[in-house]
Amino acid sequence: YRDLVLSPPVLPVCANLTVSVVLENTGPRDGEEVVQLYLRWEQSSVPVPRWQLVAFRRVAVLAGRETKLSFQVLAEQRAVWAQDWRLEPGTFTLFAGGQQPGQRVRVPSEVLSARFGVTGAARPLRGC
16 A cells, blocks of 8 residues: 545545545455555544544455555544534544554555544534
């Protein structure tokens, strides 16, 4: 995995995030990988999961080749439950890789991360 790009790096509270990442097969055989994106809230007004799966895609990559993948992370995927679904400003971390962040495995799989910011006032999800 390389070249994780989040666009825009700072977005309004109701906006979607575009994510791209390059997956390269450096091995001698064709392979498949399930690319996974996880979101972590760096702060929240209510308890939230440690991280949340927000996208995944199974891709085939020929030996010695690479592919660039693009994803959309919708604003609603950042919503938190506080008597109603709400979107909050703050800092978030997005992880991209073949496994959960911090997972211990026998076969190495790199997980990239990048932060992005959300600006504006907190608001109900239905108000976006």
